[in-house]
C-alpha cells in the first residue's frame with residue numbers, strides 16, 4: 001500500500017514534533033563535514049559515521065556519484081555553510097553496478113526523455129569511487145579540496161573500508 005506512505009509519514013511527523021524541533025540549532029554543520037552517499041536503503045549514515053543531527057550535510061543520490069548537482073550542493077555546503085571536509089560513501093551491491101547506460105538511454109528516449117544527465121552505471125565500485133573523488137578534487141566550485149576521502153560500504157558484512165588511496 002504504497003500510496004498510504006505520505007499520509008502515514010505526515011501523521012508520524014506531526015506526532016513527533018517535539019523531538020523533531022531543533023530550536024537554536026545552527027544550520028551550519030557542527031563538524032564542518034559534508035557526506036556524499038548513495039541513496040541505498042541499507043546505508044544508515046548516522047549510525048555508520050557516528051554523526052548526529054546538526055553535525056553534517058548529507059547529500060544522497062543514486063550511486064553517491066559526484067554529479068553536477070552533487071557538486072552544486074557541496075559547493076553550497078562549503079561556500080555558504082562553512083564545511084571544509086567531504087566524505088564519499090559508495091557501496092557493494094549498488095543498483096547502478098552492471099546496469100546498461102545504453103539500454104537506459106534508449107528506454108528514456110522511448111518515453112520522450114533526453115535528459116542532460118547520464119545514468120552513471122559502473123562495473124567496479126572502487127574505480128567509480130576513484131572517478132568521483134578525482135572529479136571532486138578537480139572541482140573549483142569547492143574551495144576546500146584537501147580533505148576529500150572515499151569509502152566503500154558492504155551491506156552484507158557491515159564493514160566500511162577505504163580503498164587504497166590513489
Ligand SMILES: [Zn+2]
Pocket residue numbers: 038039040062063064091093094095096
Ligand atoms: Zn547504490
